[in-house]
Amino acid sequence: MTRRLHEEPMSPQTAQAFLDGLPRMRAALLNSRRILGPVAYARHMHELDTEERDAKAILRRTQLRVVAGTALDE
Secondary structure (H helix, E strand, O other): OOOOOOOOOOOHHHHHHHHHHHHHHHHHHHHOHHHHOHHHHHHHHHHHHHHHHHHHHHHHHHHHHHHHHHHHHO
């Protein structure tokens, strides 16, 4: 699935909330595996993996900005 260029990036708060809920989402997806079938299951898992990677990157950038801002304030 291609990503849409007009998607708004997650805020750091949304990224953290997504990561906090990720184990429940993965468990629900695993429980739906038979209903979805192998292709749909794999696609949804791939989308969750992509969103997880994006959320972690957003949080890392936020942390770097805080550290950089702290260094500039000294």
